[in-house]
Amino acid sequence: MNSGPLTGMGASASGRIAFQGELGAYSHQACREVFPEMEPMPCASFEDAFAAVKGGDARLAMLPVENSLYGRVADIHHLLPESGLYIIGEHFVPIRLQLLGAEGATLEAVTEAQSHTVALGQCRRFLKDRAIRPVIGADTAGSAALVAQGGKPERAAIASRLAGEIYGLNVLAEDIEDASHNTTRFLVMSRQKLEADPAGGPAITTFVFQVRNVPAALYKAMGGFATNGVNMLKLESYMTDGSFTATQFYADIEGHPESPAVRRALEELGFFTSRLSILGVYPAAPFRSA
Numbered sequence: 001m002n003s004g005p006l007t008g009m010g011a012s013a014s015g016r017i018a019f020q021g022e023l024g025a026y027s028h029q030a031c032r033e034v035f036p037e038m039e040p041m042p043c044a045s046f047e048d049a050f051a052a053v054k055g056g057d058a059r060l061a062m063l064p065v066e067n068s069l070y071g072r073v074a075d076i077h078h079l080l081p082e083s084g085l086y087i088i089g090e091h092f093v094p095i096r097l098q099l100l101g102a103e104g105a106t107l108e109a110v111t112e113a114q115s116h117t118v119a120l121g122q123c124r125r126f127l128k129d130r131a132i133r134p135v136i137g138a139d140t141a142g143s144a145a146l147v148a149q150g151g152k153p154e155r156a157a158i159a160s161r162l163a164g165e166i167y168g169l170n171v172l173a174e175d176i177e178d179a180s181h182n183t184t185r186f187l188v189m190s191r192q193k194l195e196a197d198p199a200g201g202p203a204i205t206t207f208v209f210q211v212r213n214v215p216a217a218l219y220k221a222m223g224g225f226a227t228n229g230v231n232m233l234k235l236e237s238y239m240t241d242g243s244f245t246a247t248q249f250y251a252d253i254e255g256h257p258e259s260p261a262v263r264r265a266l267e268e269l270g271f272f273t274s275r276l277s278i279l280g281v282y283p284a285a286p287f288r289s290a
Contacts, residue, residue, distance in 0.1 A: 016041045018049040018058035024141035024163030030093050030186045031062045032162070046076060050083045053191055061085070061189040067095075068183045070118060077238060077250045080187075080279055081208045087280025088195075089188035090204065092287035097123055097177045098161050100144055100169035105153040107172045114143040115158035123158055126176040132156075144169055183287075187280075195281040198258040202284035204233070205262065206252050210240070210275040217272045218249075224268025225253065228261040248275075256281060 017038040019027035031040050041058050043049040052058040064073045065080075080087075097119055101110060113120070113127060114135040120127070127134055137143035140159035147157040148167040156172060157163070164171055196203040211217035225232050234252040255262040257278065270276055 015039055016052075016058040016060075018043050018052040018061040020044070020046050020049050020063065021139055022141035022145065024144055024160060024166045025139060026093055026095060026160055026184060027062055027064060027186065028141070029160055029162050030064075030091050030184075033093070034062070034089070034091050034188070035060070046079055050079065050085060050189070053189060054084055056191075059190070060088075062091070062186050063189060064184050064186050066185050068181055069122070069179060072236065077236065080250075081248070081277060083189065085189040085191060086193045087187050087206050087282055088190045088192075089282045090285045091186045091188065092285055093184050093186065095122070095177060095182040095184055096161070096175050097140075097158050098164060098171045099126075099156050099173040099176055100147065100159055100164040100167075101156045101172045102147060102151045102153060102169060105156065105170065105172060109153045110156045110172065112155045113158050114147060114155060116140050116143070119158050122177045122179065122182060125178045126173070141166075188282075196256060196283045198256045200283065202254065202288070203256040204252055204280075204282055204284050205255060205257055205278065206250075206280045206282075207266075207276060207278045208248055208250050209269065209273045209277070210248050211272055212274050214272075221269050221272040224265040228265045228268075230255055230261050230265045254284070 015038055017031045017035050018041040019031055020043050021027050023042055028040050041052060043052060046063060049061045049063060053061045063076060065076050066072050099113060110132055112133045112135050114137045116139045117136050119140050120134040141163045144157040144159040144163040144167045147155055148169055157169065161171065211221055231254040232251060233254060236250045237247050240248045257263060257266060
């Protein structure tokens, strides 16, 4: 993700990129992979990461939106439309989990492994085969920090290689995840509206909409994408404002709004929606075509 409107952005403004989690988290890894020149800014919550960008404390934010095993990241789709920020890029991170031990620890000595409950679930086979007891931690990077502080050879952490480097832990067993295809998709958010060049290669358009309260409104709204040959990559629904009748839809499509097919599809969508908001138009990550 180093082409299009993202080129050269890292050195601008404050030079910080916000993310949710501790140093060594996979969100931190995503920041390093895409913007190695920017200063990572850990935040306690997604809301704090959004606020850091809106308030000018950070130039960009790197936020996970979905995982190939576990689906959408909780709450993020509710927060994106109200964030006041724009999506300017995407990045995919293959999740590789390492068993990390303190100085002097060995794989044979490990009897407990601490990590986030999702990471523990992704290594169930490895832990069972070696009779290692899982210990639930708040997150992967935080677990690595605690294991480093404890210094006990019998307790290891399951986290990223980056977390091991940051907290001075050794890799006792590498790539221990049960599913090698485990991947998380991240979005890059900015206060500045930067859109992909219509002639610059494949693009993704992300938007949210609410359909009118009429029969078959969603069916009719989606018809324009089918008739114009626009590929819809994602369509998810969620309730808004605590109402069982007001449903908001989050969608990703292939293509740029300035292309004739996408323009016609969005125009048709407008006839059947009470709200339509484009959250970003950004270059498709190379991962999609790999």
